[in-house]
Every structure is written in C-alpha cells, then in structure tokens.
Amino acid sequence: MDASLIRNFSIVAHIDHGKSTLADRFLLMTGAITAREFKEQILDDLDVERERGITVKARTVAIHYKHEGKTYELNLIDTPGHVDFHYEVSRSLAACEGALLLVDAFQGVQAQTVANAYAAIECDLEIIPVINKIDLPVTRVEEVMDEIETVLGLDGLSSLQISAKNGINIEAVLKAIVEQVPPPAGDPDKPLRALVFDSKYDGYRGVVTYLRVMDGSIKKGQRITYMKGGTAHEVLELGQFRPAMTPCNELSTGQVGYMLCGIKDLGMVHVGDTVTDRSVPATTALPGYQQPQQMVFCGMYPIDATDFEHLRDELQKMGLNDASFSFQPETSDALGFGFRCGFLGMLHMEIIQQRLEKEAAVDLIQTAPNVTYELLTRSGETILIDNPEDVPDSGQIEEFREPIARVTFIVPSDRIGVILQMCEDRRGIYKATEYLGPKRAQITYELPLAEVIYDMHDRLKSATQGYGTMDYEIICYRNSDLVKMDILVKGVRVDALSTISHRSTSEKRGRTLVKRLKNEISKHQFEIAIQAAIGSRVIARETISALRKNVTAKCYGGDITRKRKLWAKQREGKKRMKQFGQVEIPQKAFLSVLESSSEE
Amino acid sequence: MPTRSAYIHVPFCVHRCGYCDFTLVAGRDELMGDFLKAIEIELSHVEGRPVLDTLFFGGGTPTQLPPDLLRQLIELIRSKFDLASDAEFSVEGNPADLSDATLDVLVEAGVNRLSLGAQSFDDATLKMLERDHRGSDIADCLARARERIPNISLDLIFAVPGQSLELWRSTLDEAIQLEPTHLSTYGLTFEKGTAFWTRREHGDLTQADEELERDMYGLAMDVLDEAGLAQYEISSFARPGFRSRHNQVYWNGGDFFGFGPGAASYQHGRRILNHRSVTTWLKRVLAGESGVGETEELSPEDRARELLVLGLRQTDGIEACEFERRSGIELQTLVGESIERLVKQNLLEHANNRIRLTREGRFLADSVAGELLV
Numbered sequence: 001m002d003a004s005l006i007r008n009f010s011i012v013a014h015i016d017h018g019k020s021t022l023a024d025r026f027l028l029m030t031g032a033i034t035a036r037e038f039k040e041q042i043l044d045d046l047d048v049e050r051e052r053g054i055t056v057k058a059r060t061v062a063i064h065y066k067h068e069g070k071t072y073e074l075n076l077i078d079t080p081g082h083v084d085f086h087y088e089v090s091r092s093l094a095a096c097e098g099a100l101l102l103v104d105a106f107q108g109v110q111a112q113t114v115a116n117a118y119a120a121i122e123c124d125l126e127i128i129p130v131i132n133k134i135d136l137p138v139t140r141v142e143e144v145m146d147e148i149e150t151v152l153g154l155d156g157l158s159s160l161q162i163s164a165k166n167g168i169n170i171e172a173v174l175k176a177i178v179e180q181v182p183p184p185a186g187d188p189d190k191p192l193r194a195l196v197f198d199s200k201y202d203g204y205r206g207v208v209t210y211l212r213v214m215d216g217s218i219k220k221g222q223r224i225t226y227m228k229g230g231t232a233h234e235v236l237e238l239g240q241f242r243p244a245m246t247p248c249n250e251l252s253t254g255q256v257g258y259m260l261c262g263i264k265d266l267g268m269v270h271v272g273d274t275v276t277d278r279s280v281p282a283t284t285a286l287p288g289y290q291q292p293q294q295m296v297f298c299g300m301y302p303i304d305a306t307d308f309e310h311l312r313d314e315l316q317k318m319g320l321n322d323a324s325f326s327f328q329p330e331t332s333d334a335l336g337f338g339f340r341c342g343f344l345g346m347l348h349m350e351i352i353q354q355r356l357e358k359e360a361a362v363d364l365i366q367t368a369p370n371v372t373y374e375l376l377t378r379s380g381e382t383i384l385i386d387n388p389e390d391v392p393d394s395g396q397i398e399e400f401r402e403p404i405a406r407v408t409f410i411v412p413s414d415r416i417g418v419i420l421q422m423c424e425d426r427r428g429i430y431k432a433t434e435y436l437g438p439k440r441a442q443i444t445y446e447l448p449l450a451e452v453i454y455d456m457h458d459r460l461k462s463a464t465q466g467y468g469t470m471d472y473e474i475i476c477y478r479n480s481d482l483v484k485m486d487i488l489v490k491g492v493r494v495d496a497l498s499t500i501s502h503r504s505t506s507e508k509r510g511r512t513l514v515k516r517l518k519n520e521i522s523k524h525q526f527e528i529a530i531q532a533a534i535g536s537r538v539i540a541r542e543t544i545s546a547l548r549k550n551v552t553a554k555c556y557g558g559d560i561t562r563k564r565k566l567w568a569k570q571r572e573g574k575k576r577m578k579q580f581g582q583v584e585i586p587q588k589a590f591l592s593v594l595e596s597s598s599e600e
Numbered sequence: 601m602p603t604r605s606a607y608i609h610v611p612f613c614v615h616r617c618g619y620c621d622f623t624l625v626a627g628r629d630e631l632m633g634d635f636l637k638a639i640e641i642e643l644s645h646v647e648g649r650p651v652l653d654t655l656f657f658g659g660g661t662p663t664q665l666p667p668d669l670l671r672q673l674i675e676l677i678r679s680k681f682d683l684a685s686d687a688e689f690s691v692e693g694n695p696a697d698l699s700d701a702t703l704d705v706l707v708e709a710g711v712n713r714l715s716l717g718a719q720s721f722d723d724a725t726l727k728m729l730e731r732d733h734r735g736s737d738i739a740d741c742l743a744r745a746r747e748r749i750p751n752i753s754l755d756l757i758f759a760v761p762g763q764s765l766e767l768w769r770s771t772l773d774e775a776i777q778l779e780p781t782h783l784s785t786y787g788l789t790f791e792k793g794t795a796f797w798t799r800r801e802h803g804d805l806t807q808a809d810e811e812l813e814r815d816m817y818g819l820a821m822d823v824l825d826e827a828g829l830a831q832y833e834i835s836s837f838a839r840p841g842f843r844s845r846h847n848q849v850y851w852n853g854g855d856f857f858g859f860g861p862g863a864a865s866y867q868h869g870r871r872i873l874n875h876r877s878v879t880t881w882l883k884r885v886l887a888g889e890s891g892v893g894e895t896e897e898l899s900p901e902d903r904a905r906e907l908l909v910l911g912l913r914q915t916d917g918i919e920a921c922e923f924e925r926r927s928g929i930e931l932q933t934l935v936g937e938s939i940e941r942l943v944k945q946n947l948l949e950h951a952n953n954r955i956r957l958t959r960e961g962r963f964l965a966d967s968v969a970g971e972l973l974v
Contacts, residue, residue, distance in 0.1 A: 338759045525945055525964060537721040551965040553758075553835045554786035559864045561873055561896055562852065564906060 001073065003254040004183045006028035008075045008212065009135050012094050012104035012116035012127075014109075014469065018132040022102060022164035022173075023061070023078055029170055030074075032242050050555075060198075060210060060256055067178045074177060075256040077197070090119050091271065091289055095197045095256060098126040103153070105131050105139035105161070109147040109436065111410050111469035117152045129154050130173060135163040143437055151436055182216075183235065184254025191282040192216035193225070194275040201320045207263040208245075208255075211275060214286060217252040218259070221269075223278035227285040231268050232278050233261035254566040267427075269320070294326055294342030295351055295403060295474060296453055297386040299496065300356070300368035301338030304530065307362050308337050312444040313337060314360035318352060323353055330387070333600040334496035334578055334590060335365055340387055344371075346453045349509030365587065367496050368594050371449045374401040384477060388498040391484040394535055401477040403449040406431070411468035413441050418463040425452035427502065448502070449474060483508055485539070487517065488531045488597035492581035496590055510540035513593060518590030528583055601866055604653040605849045608639070609860030610662040611878045614697075617730040618795035619757075619788055623862025624660040625878045626867070637926055638885040639673065641858045644679045648766055649895055650857075652681045654688045654846035663693040667701040671757075674709040683710060688845040689751075690715055690952040696733035707748045715782075718754040721774040722767055724728075725760050735774075736853075742778050748873070751842060753782035758816040759808035760788050771898045776827040781842035783829050785820045787813060789797045814963055821917050821959070851910045853903075853926055861891070869903065871896040899930060904929040909969045912948075917956025 013019040027033045060077045077092045093099065099120040103113055122128050129148050132142055141161060149156035155470040160176060162169040171526055186193075198210035211218070216414035218224065218235060224231045239247040250258045263269060272288035302311045315327045326342040343349040349369060356362050373385040377392065385391055407428075416433065423430070423445045431444040447456075452472055460468045485506050489496035497517075501509055510532025517530050525547055532540040552563070577584040611624040612632060625631060626795060655677065685690065690713040691706055696878055698716075706714075720726050721735040738754075746752055754775050758768050775783060790797045790807060799805040821831055829837040831866075833851065836844065849856055858865035858874065861881035863870045875893035876883040885891040898906065903928035911918040921933045931939075939955060944950040947961035948967050 081780060321801070523948070525967065547964065547967065549810050549817070549963050550815070550967045551786065551834060551963055552789065553817055554789065559862065559873065560906065560910070561864065561871060561894070564902075567909070567973050570970045574970065574974045 001250075001252045001255055003186070003188065003252070005070060006073050006075065006184055006254040007098065007181045008077065008184060008256055009098040009100060009177055009181050010077050010089075010096045010120070011100045011102055012089065012093075012106070012113075012120055013132075014104070014112040014116075017102050017104040017107065017113070018164045018589075019078070019102055022100070022130075022132065022162075022170075023076060025164050025167060025170050026074070026076060027061065027243060028168075029174070032061065032063045053324070058209045060241050060242040061406050062256065063242070065174050065178065067175060072178050073255070073582055074174070079254065088243065089116055090123065090196050090489050093120055093123040093125060094126055094289070095124075095195055095473075097184060098128065098177065099175070101129045101148075102128050102132050103129065103144055103148065103351055104511055105133045105141050105144060106136050107467070108144040108440070109142060109151050109410070111471035112406055113153060114408070114410075115471045117154070122509075127581075128173075128176050128180055129156060129159040131159045131161045132164055134161045135166045135168065147436055148403045151442075169545055171404065177314065178360040184214045186213070186253040186364040187287055188215070188217060188253040190215040191280045192222075192275065192277045193282045193286055194216055194218055195286050195288075196226075196269065196271055196273045196275060199320060203316045205260055207261070207265075207269050207320065209259045209261070209263075209269055209275070211251065211259055212256050215253060215282065216252055216277070218275065219250045220247075224261070224275050225278045225281060226269065226273045227276055227281070228270055228273040228288070229268055231263075233263060236260050236262050267316075293318065293474070294324070294344060294370055294386075295449060296343045296345055296369050296371065298322075298341060298343075298349060298369040298388075299330060299332065299335065300327075300341050300353070301332065301335040301365045301367075303363040303365055305336050306406055309359070311339070311356070311362050311364075314356055314362060317342070317360075322352070324348070332367075332496045334494050334580070334585070335367070335587075336578075338365075342386065346457075350467065352382050365453075365590050366594060367590075368499055368501055369453065371403050373482065373500060375399070376401070385500075388484055388500050389495060390501065393476045394483075395489075402480050402482060403474050404446055404476050404478045405449045405452050405472040406475045407445050407447050407452055407470055407472040409443045409445070409454075409468055410436065411438050411441060411443065411460075411464050415464045415468060416441055416443065419460070422456070422463060423447060426456070434453050446475070447472075448480065449547050450476075450501070483534045484496075487513055488529075488586065489517070489521070489580050490526075490528045490530075490583050491581070494585070495582055497593065505530075506534060507539045514542045516542045517585075517589060517592045518544055520592055521583065521585055524583060535565055546549040601854070602650055603855040604651060604684075605655070605854060605856035605858055605860045606652055606677070606845060607656045607658060607846075607856060607863055607865075608662075609658055609660065609874075610665060610673070611861050611862040612662040612664040613659070614659050614664065614732055615730065618799070619729060619791070619792040621794050622660065628878075628901055629664075631878070631882065632665060633880050634886060636669060636676065636884050639859055640676055641885050642891065643676060643886075646680055646857065651684050652687055653684050654849060655683065655690070656846040657691040659692055659693045662691050663696070663698050663702050663900060666700070667705045670702060671705045671709065674705070678709070687809075688713055689883070690844070690846055692717065692865070693741075693745075693916055694733065694735045696731075698741050698745060698746065701720070703745060703748055705836060710751060713751045713753065714749050715753040715755065715784075716741065716745075718775065719757045720760070720763075721765075721771050725763050725771070727768065728760055728762055729757065739778060742780075751781050753784065753844070754780045755784045755786065756779070757764060757786050757788050758820065758822075759813040761805050761808065763808070763816075765812060765815055765819065769819060772820060772823045776829070779827075781839050782844065783824060783837045785817070785835050785837070787817060787835075792968070817963065822963070830915075832915050834962060846882070848914075851914055853907045853910070862893075869898055871898065896939050900928055903927060903935070904934055905973055908935065908972055912955070912957055912968065912972075913965060915956060917951070917954040919954045935972050938974070942968055 009480055011019045034308050063074050065074050077084055077095055101117050131144055145156035145159055146537050148154050160172050194211040196209055197212055200208050202208050219233055220238050222235045237252055237410040239245050240257040275383050276282045302308055309331045319325055327339040330340045331337055357550040375385055376381045377396050388548045413420055427448055429446040433440045436442055460470055483503050483506055484500050487494050514530045514532050520538050521544055527546045528544040530542045531538045609922050612627045613918050614628040669960055674963050689711045691711050692715045694717055719729055719731055719740045723735050823936050824837045832843050855867045859879045861874055862876045863874045873894045881891045907927050923931045928954055946958055948955055949958045
C-alpha cells in the first residue's frame with residue numbers, strides 16, 4: 001500500500017459532542033457499512049459505553065474514500081472522551097498524524113475539549129476544528145469559533161460546520177482529512193517497527209494486538225518479536241477493522257490493523273511495545289508510552305467466596321484490555337479474599353466494576369475508594385499508601401501528604417459564585433478566573449484529589465444545570481491534617497471500613513457510617529456499640545439495644561416444613577455473615593455502608 | 601415401628617380471621633360433601649388396618665361440619681383405623697358453634713379431648729381478632745362440654761394490637777378460673793398474605809412492642825405455672841398427665857399420617873405435604889390424581905437438627921443418649937460447641953443430665969434455633 005494514500009486520524013471531543021455519531025457517518029458514507037447495518041454508535045461496542053453514552057476504549061476502523069480519482073485509506077482511531085481516560089487518548093494519538101477537534105455548536109469549548117486538544121498539539125498532530133450539531137435550534141457558531149481561536153489558539157474561522165446526526169457537510173470533513181492530514185512518514189525499506197497501541201482478549205482467538213506500522217511492513221506467516229516483552233511468535237492472521245475484523249496478507253508502512261499470534265497468555269502483550277521482525281530486527285524500539293498513574297484505589301471482593309478464582313481471571317482479562325488498571329490480591333477479615341484495584345479515576349472505577357458484574361457475572365463488594373497518599377515517616381522514609389490498612393500509628397508519621405490536583409472548570413459566568421463556594425468548602429486554593437467570552441468563564445483551583453474524585457463532578461453538574469465541565473491533573477503531594485478513621489463493632493475493628501480523611505470532615509463521615517451500620521446489623525442477645533474512632537479517640541457512636549424477644553410462640557403441628565424453610569433461610573443467611581468478635585455482620589451491610597461514598 | 605398417629609385437616613370456617621394463614625375456605629360449606637369423598641379416597645391408600653394411639657381433628661373448624669357430616673367423617677376414619685384402648689382423640693372446636701348435637705356426635709365417636717379456640721375473654725380483643733364469639737360464650741360452651749368431655753384445652757392469643765399487659769393478665773386469670781386441663785398461648789404473628797399483614801404494611805395496625813410481648817409471654821409462664829398448669833413446651837401448658845400426646849409425637853420425631861388439604865404426614869424419614877389450596881387438593885384427589893403438594897426427604901443431619909430444635913422447645917429438653925438413639929447422630933459432634941456457647945450466654949442449661957432452654961432462652965428460642973442450625 002502506497003503510504004501517500006493513507007491518512008491516520010483521531011477524533012477528539014468533549015463527552016456528547018457527537019464523536020461516535022460522526023464516526024458512524026464516515027462508515028455509512030464510505031460504504032464500510034450499509035444503512036441496514038447502521039446503528040447508533042456502532043463503534044461503542046461495550047455495553048457499558050452504550051449505557052453511559054461515552055466511549056471508554058479506543059477503537060479503530062479502516063475506511064476507503066475516493067478523492068480526485070484516487071482511493072485513500074482513512075484509518076480512524078477512536079478515542080475515549082472522559083477525563084479519566086487521558087492516557088488512552090494519548091495512546092491513540094501516537095498512532096495518528098491528524099485529529100478532528102469536534103466541538104458542539106451550542107455548548108462550545110468545554111473542559112475536555114481543551115485537555116484533548118492540548119494532548120493532540122503535544123503529539124504534533126494536524127488539528128482540524130469541526131463544529132458539530134449545527135442543526136440544533138439554538139447554536140452559537142460565531143462564539144464557538146472565537147473560543148476555538150482564543151482558548152485553543154487554533155484557526156477558528158476555518159472550522160468546518162457540520163451535523164453528524166443529519167449528515168450535513170460530512171464530505172467536507174473527509175476531504176479536509178485527505179488534504180490537511182499528512183500521510184504517514186515512516187520508511188518502508190527499514191526493518192519492521194509497529195506500535196502496539198491497544199490489545200484485547202478474545203476468548204476464541206486469544207490476544208488481538210492493535211498495530212500501527214511505523215517502518216517496514218508485516219506479513220502473514222512472518223516471525224516477529226515483541227521488543228519489550230521479548231517473546232517471539234508467528235503471525236497467524238493480519239487484518240483491518242472495517243469495522244468487522246477483515247483479514248489481509250500484509251500491513252505496510254503507515255497502515256493500522258490487528259494481528260493474531262495465538263497468544264493465550266494475557267501478560268505477554270504490553271501496550272506501547274514495538275513489534276519487529278525476528279530475523280531482521282530494528283535496532284531501537286519506538287518510544288512507547290509512560291505507564292499511567294493510578295490515583296484511585298479500592299478493594300473488590302466477590303460476594304460469593306467461591307468466585308475468587310473466576311474474579312481473578314476476569315480481572316486479568318480486563319487488565320489486558322485496559323493497561324491503565326491494576327490489581328493485586330489482598331485479604332480482609334471482613335470480606336475475605338479479594339483484590340486491591342487501582343484506577344485512573346472514579347468513572348474508570350465504576351466502569352470496571354460494572355463490566356465485571358455485567359460481562360463477567362461476578363457480584364462484588366467494593367470498599368470505599370481512596371486516593372494514593374504519601375507518608376513521610378519519623379525515620380525519614382517516604383512510602384506510598386493506597387490502602388487505609390497500611391497507615392502506621394500516628395506516632396510514626398512525620399508528614400501525611402495527599403495528592404493535589406489542578407482543577408479547571410468551564411462554567412456559565414453567573415454560576416461562578418457557586419463553584420467558588422464548592423471549592424472553598426473542599427479545602428480548595430483559588431488560582432485564577434478567565435473569561436472565555438461574555439457568558440463563560442474558566443476557573444482554576446488547587447484541590448485535594450480526594451475531594452475532587454468523591455462527588456465533585458456530580459455537584460458541578462447540578463450547580464450548573466449540566467452546563468459546567470471540569471478537568472484535572474495531579475500536580476503534587478502536599479502535607480495535610482489527615483487521619484485514619486476506624487470503625488469498631490463491640491470493640492472489634494472492622495478492617496474493610498477504615499478510611500483516610502481530613503480531620504475536619506472525619507467526624508461527619510464517622511457519624512454517617514455508624515448510623516448506616518446500625519441499620520444493617522440485627523439485634524443480638526447483648527448490646528452492641530458501634531464506634532468511629534481516630535486512634536483511641538471515639539468520635540461517633542451508635543448503640544444497638546439487646547434483643548429481648550425472638551420466639552415464635554406458636555405450637556407447630558405436623559406442618560413443620562414451612563418453619564424448616566425459614567430455618568434454612570436463616571442458616572443460608574448465617575453463611576453470609578461475618579463474625580467480628582461476638583457480633584455477626586451481614587455481608588449486605590458492607591455493601592450498603594460502602595455503596596455510596598457521598599455523605600448525607 | 602408402625603405409624604400410630606393421624607391428623608385430619610377440616611378446612612371449613614364461617615369467616616377467615618384477619619391474622620389466619622391456615623389452609624381453609626370460608627363460607628364454602630357446599631364443598632363439604634366433596635371433602636368427605638376426597639378424604640375417603642386418601643384413606644383408601646393406607647395399607648392394612650393400623651392402630652392409632654393419637655388422632656387429631658384440626659382445622660379450620662372441624663365442628664363447622666354439620667353433625668351428620670361430622671359423624672360420617674369420623675366413621676370414615678374409624679373404618680380404616682382402630683383406636684388403641686387408651687387412645688387420645690382430640691377435636692378442635694369453636695366456642696361459638698359447638699352445639700349439643702355436635703357434642704353428641706363427638707362423645708358417641710369416642711372423642712376424649714376438646715381444644716377450644718377461646719383466644720381471649722375480652723370482647724374488644726376478640727373483635728380485633730375478627731372472632732365470631734364473645735368472651736362470655738367460652739364459659740357457656742365449657743360448662744356444656746365438660747360434663748361429657750372433661751379433658752379440655754383452651755387456646756389464647758397474646759400481643760394483639762391494642763391489648764395491654766393488664767388485659768392479658770385478666771384473660772389468663774379468667775382462663776385459669778375455668779380450670780382447663782391444658783392451655784396453649786400463642787404470640788400473634790403477622791403472616792404474609794393475611795389481612796393483618798397488609799394492614800400493618802399500610803400503618804393501619806401496630807404490632808405489639810417487643811418489650812410488651814416479652815412481658816406478656818413471661819407473665820403467662822409465671823401465672824400459669826402458679827395455677828398448676830406447668831409449661832412443657834414453648835406455648836403449651838398442662839396439668840400433670842394432660843400434655844397433648846399427639847403434639848408430642850410431632851415434637852419427638854414420631855411418624856404420623858395426615859389427611860386433608862395442607863396436612864402433613866411423616867413416615868420413614870419422608871415428609872409429605874398435601875396441597876395447601878383446598879380447591880386444588882379437592883380437584884386433584886377427586887380426579888384420581890395425587891393431592892400431594894410437596895415431598896421432603898430429610899437427610900440424617902437435617903433430621904437430627906430438626907429433632908434438636910423441636911426437642912429444645914420442650915421444657916424437658918433433650919438427653920444426649922436418647923437424641924443419638926433417635927437421630928443416629930452424636931449430639932456432641934453435631935453441635936457440641938454451639939451448645940457450650942449458648943450455655944455461656946445463659947440461653948441453654950444442663951439439668952438432670954439433660955440440656956434445655958433457660959427461662960431467658962425461651963424468650964429467644966428462635967435465635968437459639970438459628971445457632972444450632974449452622
């Protein structure tokens with residue numbers, strides 16, 4: 001394939017600005033799918049994504065487009081839109097030469113538009129601004145052009161104006177891709193170097209590796225090596241996504257596609273790795289990617305202990321599809337055997353959890369999420385803490401540091417006050433306000449990440465009737481008055497319920513937790529104290545009074561069966577109880593106590 | 601050992617009381633003829649001609665059957681079974697409709713124990729319970745019946761919405777004054793599907809407070825014991841020699857026949873439950889099909905645990921060797937640890953080589969059962 005006829009591009013956009021719809025349009029227009037096959041958001045093939053209307057995983061598709069008598073191969077590498085998935089965005093961008101920056105004609109430039117545009121600029125991509133949804137009854141096209149110009153420093157006036165939904169002006173976008181995005185640069189005569197920009201696990205065919213050929217070419221039957229992984233394989237199948245997996249015999253310089261080597265071991269393929277020829281290897285590998293930093297951690301435990309192995313397999317599969325997610329086994333007195341999992345952010349965590357429950361059919365108990373903390377001990381050692389369990393005695397702590405994020409909000413001007421209040425309430429440090437136009441402003445704050453991840457996104461949305469957007473990046477760790485709060489049930493600490501929080505909020509959180517727990521534990525023959533404590537100091541307490549009567553004072557006749565069924569139920573229930581000292585706590589209690597991290 | 605007990609369920613009532621979830625039909629007396637036919641069919645499956653030590657007619661309201669039908673029913677039973685010379689033959693009756701003619705039939709048939717659904721002596725409580733008799737009917741009924749059948753048991757219900765501890769005490773006192781040989785006290789329960797359940801859901805009825813219910817139960821134990829009615833099971837009290845033999849068969853794991861809708865039988869480790877819908881049971885049996893709703897084969901361990909729990913509900917408790925002989929499982933291996941824990945918690949006690957509930961344990965018998973079933 002002649003590299004001058006190849007164009008590799010991404011679409012970057014804020015959530016809901018129409019990225020998937022535009023991708024579908026391309027497929028329809030170029031005949032990659034028929035109208036019959038056309039369905040909404042065809043590229044979002046994960047259930048979770050459909051449900052939430054966002055793209056989580058990067059996807060790719062090759063389409064053919066005729067322009068001035070030549071047939072071009074346009075490779076669209078779809079990217080996720082949410083702030084949690086920056087990492088995947090930059091991964092995809094590294095495989096491209098150009099990007100469409102899609103902006104909603106009414107909503108204009110939003111927080112993630114800015115973040116994604118900067119990511120594309122950093123990758124040196126040719127950026128084509130596109131204003132979408134011009135069919136809306138109310139648009140602000142002129143203002144949006146201004147925003148593109150002033151906020152992003154791109155040529156706003158030359159923006160294409162389209163409606164992906166109604167198919168208006170799509171041809172112009174394809175034309176712009178061909179004319180403005182540079183063809184891939186690599187050298188077809190050099191030894192093979194192909195970038196692994198994604199991978200997924202297929203239960204029947206093993207690992208599917210997503211490739212962008214940078215130099216040379218790759219052929220079916222070729223013996224290849226993963227340069228970082230160090231393993232050698234034979235290429236069993238090559239192909240492109242159109243959008244279904246379509247085999248071909250060769251992928252040449254600049255092309256994008258997939259490779260099957262019959263690899264069953266999930267750990268063998270590393271995203272960011274370089275594929276080269278076994279006998280004529282390249283001397284240097286491609287730069288690859290930086291490992292993403294997980295900032296949110298939580299424990300995940302199967303409700304049914306026998307699901308542990310199954311959960312491990314499923315996590316491994318998730319890990320292959322999503323390099324930004326990590327897990328390792330851990331044990332809890334309360335919840336048994338499970339895993340400590342790390343995520344890029346809260347949405348990422350929710351999505352993984354949902355996928356596990358849905359696709360893998362594992363019922364989970366998830367502990368309260370926490371961020372990674374940094375501890376300076378009295379002995380001068382610096383340790384990272386991603387589990388409240390690992391916090392040493394306060395006497396050993398010199399400094400307890402938490403991650404600080406620089407948070408950027410883009411909000412309607414009349415909502416500025418509400419946002420400032422919200423940030424002040426969350427220990428924020430004000431940095432700046434810039435007006436993007438008469439009606440919109442960008443506010444910058446430094447906030448503890450813990451405060452950002454819990455509920456800030458939801459609060460922002462409700463404070464701005466959905467018009468406000470935010471984005472954040474972690475800038476440093478800062479010493480703070482942090483405490484570990486334990487929950488004690490009749491004097492026994494329940495490990496799964498320990499949390500780290502700022503001293504100022506710990507009391508409120510403690511009260512909420514003990515109250516919830518009180519409602520979940522049934523009466524015992526004795527009084528049960530439920531306490532929240534920092535060290536040895538109790539900051540909140542609830543009491544469950546002793547059970548005084550539990551007898552069915554009724555003479556059972558021969559029909560004891562129904563009563564036996566009740567007993568059997570009781571017995572089943574007991575199996576799902578965890579014993580803490582003398583007290584039995586139903587597993588369900590952990591679920592409901594941990595369910596919502598927001599405080600009432 | 602051959603089966604020597606039988607239960608017959610007579611599923612007719614004038615009215616279904618708001619708290620009742622028993623198998624019965626209210627105001628469907630036209631089904632009585634079919635009921636007798638169906639009982640006859642069920643009886644025809646019994647092999648041989650067993651001898652019974654105990655026979656129990658429960659309901660519903662067995663005395664709701666008109667005298668001639670009641671006689672026919674008893675004749676059906678007696679044509680299939682012989683009664684041992686000292687057999688206990690109990691019939692449940694309603695104080696409102698126990699006519700002399702009905703009594704004639706019972707006495708003539710050899711009934712020697714009556715169980716009357718007194719429930720309360722307070723008219724307001726009876727009205728709340730939707731019973732069709734008044735407090736004064738009970739004494740009248742008893743006066744007529746006792747000359748002919750001296751062995752009479754009364755049922756009482758406590759923890760009725762609106763019932764005070766004082767009211768319960770006077771109900772107990774009135775019951776004692778009538779000098780029954782046996783007394784059963786039931787704590788009112790709210791069962792799914794009953795009118796009371798729905799009313800409670802809607803906030804229309806308030807369930808008695810846990811502490812009050814405890815006091816009421818405690819009061820019954822104290823007052824009845826003092827009156828010479830010794831407690832021998834969670835809800836059963838009797839003068840010496842007047843414990844219900846039939847119920848003790850159930851509680852000690854004995855075999856028994858069961859006839860009629862919703863009736864259970866237990867033979868050779870298998871419990872058979874007839875269909876709980878009266879009309880379904882009738883339809884099936886009359887069509888020559890089986891009236892059985894479900895069958896349960898108990899594993900030796902399940903069986904042992906059931907025996908244990910039922911045994912402990914009796915004040916005599918259980919004795920380790922006897923338990924092992926009946927269940928085939930050694931008590932210590934089955935629940936030794938749990939028992940010691942419960943003894944420490946003062947819910948069980950060792951007495952005369954037996955293990956039984958303490959007084960405190962009786963208030964928490966279901967919790968104890970839960971512990972022993974794990």
